Amino acid sequence: MRFKLYIAVVSALLLLALGVPALAAATDPKTFVFVTFGDVDSLDPAYAYDTASGEVIHQLYDNLVAYEGGSLDKIIPMLATQVPSKANGLISQDGLTVKFPIRKGVKFHNGDVLTPADVEYTFERAMLADPAGGPVWMFFEPLLGVQTLREVIAKAGGPGVDAKDFDAKKLDAKVVQKVYDIIDKTVEVEGDYVVFHLAKPYPAFLQILAKGGSWSSIVNKKWMVENGAWDGKATTWPKWYDQAKEEMTLYQKAMGTGPFRLLTWDRNAGQIILKRFDDYWRGPAKLETVFIKYVEEANTRMLMLQTGEADAAVIQQQYLDQIRNVKGIVVKEHLPYIGNTALLFNYTIPVQGNEDIVGSGKLDGNGVPPDFFADIHVRKAFNYAFDYETYIKEVAMGAGSKPYGPAPAVLPFVNKNRPWYSFDLKKAEEEFKQAFGGELWKKGFKLTILYNTGNEQRKTAAEILEANIESINPKFKIDVQGMQWSTYLSKLRASALPVFFMGWHMDFPDAHNFYMPYMHSAGAFAGYTGQGMVDLAKAKFDALIEQAISTYDNAKRQELYYKLQDLAYEYAVAVFYIEPEEHRVYRDWVKGVVYNPAYSANYDFYTIYKEVR
């Protein structure tokens, strides 16, 4: 028995010995631990298009220009020494040439000095690589008026955009050269300047280039070529066209001019470790080491923040009650976010093979006809039937506001005297009574609203609609069903979903970035909203959207976007139901946090320091 006592005592002591250091360990003022979830997709600025990757790239690289502090409208120089404008002559009078004087003496992490050639290389390499699903369309649109390199190749006499089994390596040498020539002409070095040649005036061009947009991070040409990236020659680029992401040079390496350098992307432990770059041109950062850790469980992240192991953490809105008012934890709420969520309609719902969603496919009370949402009264009725206030107050826990239309209210050119539809069952009933010449009210319908499983907020949004619409008329039946994300995606692709939820988060803070996906016939969602919507957009919206992005005249832009906002309302193009708000959660010893909604990063670690008592 005595022996057992020994074991008990020894193990108790051991537990204490193991545990106590954790209690004693104070937080290190030079090290910052940020816990979030998800994982980086790629560290290559030409490929990365998700916020987790943008978060890291933001710390490693600099852009030509930047936003001042938390502002969206004030753009300041960064790697360029001046911000181009018509006033200083760096933007030509026709708006087609934009010149950037490049800063001298800026060092990359390996000691190389930044040159205008690096800037030229950055953009040309990105455009010639054009990874599928990547962000490079943002260069093509202003510079060449196209969306992909495939379009350029087609223009240069190569295979058409829809040609199957395309292989850039098999392109004709002449086409290869010609494509290069086209791309080469868009960005050129002139002495200490880099000059961009635009296809048409593009007022949001500076926003695309500004810090916060990871795609415009300036890379080191010499280092890139040494490390196996495109060598800058006219004839060789097909080798690097649309590579597998893991084969891209910057996939897991980084060589920027940013305040931090990459120590490791430790995919094994699920973390990124950044070290301070002491030769940073704006002076070294205050933090020495930054950890970005990926922890999937929200509960674990909260605990890490509570114990102080983490300095900052991403915690979803609904869990904030658990840490708000906890001593030592700061919760900054109601921060602006440039994005919104909407329920979109499919104007031409396919029936064949889609019976599980549309039922009979007829206007007979057992399904919905293909043109169900082509009837404007149905769209309006849905807009009236959504309880915006309840959703924002209860589901979003008050973190958000009702949109005015496609573009979020934080952006310029939003007419705030023109509110969006509000919850009104009476009006919804009136609209339903007018739909299909009164037939719909008599016959009723049965509709399935699908959401991607795991997204509880969307499920609830659908159930709110379900409850409200079913209360209007007993013949109206709505069925809410969850669907695997993969299946949901393929249904979207086949434009088989009658209604679907979509969120849009800005690429760059400009109204254009919202009218394009929601209302243009070539926008991101046009493929899912059916031919009916495409026809409508072509007839009514496209020309206005294109005009609005082709002029620097702000008064003119405002007029056009106000008009588009009215049209969005008039045609009830979607149920825009929330513009969410952001929040940040960190320990009270964290100082110098700058929030800018245009950053894809949660934190800009350059300005942050820790004040440990």
Next chain:
Amino acid sequence: MLTYIARRLLLLPVVLFGVSIFIFGVMSFLSPYELVSTYIKSPEELKNQSLDALVEKYGLNDPWHLRYIRWLGNVLHGNLGYSESANMYVLDAIKQRFPASLELALFAVVPVVFGGIWLGVVSAVHHNRLLDHATRIFAIIGWSLPSFVAGILALMFFYGYLGWFPPGRLSAWAHEIIASGGFRQYTGMNTIDAILNWNWPIFWDAVRHLVAPTITLAWLWWAFILRITRSSMLDVLNKDYVTTARAKGLPERLVINRHAKRNAMIPVTTVAGLMVLGLLGGMAITETVFDYKGIGLLTVQGAQQLDYTLVLGTALFYGVLLVIGNLVVDVLYAIIDPRVRLE
């Protein structure tokens, strides 16, 4: 016995073929646009209409038997492919993640076996008395707990409340030392590597991260060991030599420790081997709770994202592990207990 081992090993390729065909077969129900979801994680990422470009890029349009042949060809050349969800080559992912899980399993076996044996002996010695019922119910409650509930409660208590045993595998400072090259990773098992590097701070740090999951696993598995110990103890306690020892007037403690316990241990030791396999198989949940980046967590995340390259790779790996592991257990059992003959 050698022929038996050879025959079992011959089964291995068949198992691996079956496993891969099964997964490919199931995956063949997916359309290219479902498979492409691996590369697009949420509707927010549907920026431009590049689904077709992605489908083309990753060859998802090909019929599944073509993809299978392509995959098989690569595997035969030792290339398990690149995992989109893990962001690394599948082989590297297994090489780096498996030691983590193994380390946890090996650590957990110790308290499970010793605690379980102790509980089993207590329960057998007090057969059908209150203490017997109490220990059994205690252990069975553990056996009846959803492992994630036990895990989360342990995490809340040991980390949230006491602040002792953090989640993850190492603290930030230890990771920094490893990333800066001041620490060589020989095995991927942090505790062993720390000893090999003679780095005691990291050793203690690694142990500290192992305690909470180990305690959780122990409670979950005690009932298993308790049952085996108890029944073999009861068996032995009825044997003639124990009765004789008792009759000789030996104190009860000596009877149990010297005579009964030793003989009752044989089945328990073989079961411990089986348990390591069981622990490894069911580790995904524990790893999720404690954010312990092992192979279970990796596989679950991969499978949820339909990352079939990763799923296939880890499934093959588990297949090998299970076939060989089961074989080892069987052989060990035959060696220890001569009554067992391998057919």
Next chain:
Amino acid sequence: MVTKKLLRNPISMLGLIILLGFVILAVFAPWIAPTPERYKDEPYRIPRYGYRATPTPPSSEHPFGLTQGQHDIFYGIVWGTRTAFRVGILVAGISCLIGVVVGSISAYVGGRVDEFLMRVVDIFMSFPFIIAAIVVTSVFGKSLTNVMVALIFFSWMNYARLIRGNILQVKQEEYVMAARASGVSHFKIILRHLLPNSIFPVLIQASMSLGSVVLTVAGLSFLGLGAEPGYADWGQMLSFARNWLMGTPGNPLAYWYVVAYPAAAIVLFVLAWNLIGDAFRDILDPRIQA
């Protein structure tokens, strides 16, 4: 005799009493927790009383409180009992059936067929079950049914082995030999003579696995594979409770009800089966016949 022993053993008595409670809950669910009119055709959908994303504490209308998204916990627990029994019985029953069919064919026919079937069993046993379950549910969609299918697919092998061993013993008995010699059909022999004399241990094993099936399903729910939130399933409820453990500042037990009720339900249910099972094994273990 066995029943008597079970009733005399305090451990199994405890199990039986708990189990009886659950049976009553399941049978009388429509009276204990009536389905509101609006949800009449979907009784397994837990009614919502609002949309708020944080849980609401117990009140007189909702004695167990409301989950995140305001689903009634009491309703979920009561109807979840039916789900638990359904999942347990279907998975244990069907996999037992498959096992019995495969095992008896294997044992009765013998030779090459036996060899082949046993190798198939080996292959299935070498299959990483969790991976397979996740693959099946990720491909065919996240739902309780698919989880059950995956479970059945990978749990019939033990029954097959068990019944095979038993039949191989019985097969040598004289009356079976006699029946064979007199030309009784194979099917009849298996059904009339072999199975009745060998199936008992298998049935016990199957019924004892009911609890662990429910536990496995809950685990898969935790990994994000089971029922959707709002479905009357304990595992689902518990898996969504995981993020409410911290409580609010100064009140660490602020959300206890979100966790405690479903956890208690699941633990008691599984415990009941395990207690009975443990006692059962004692009774059947020839080595403990003191």
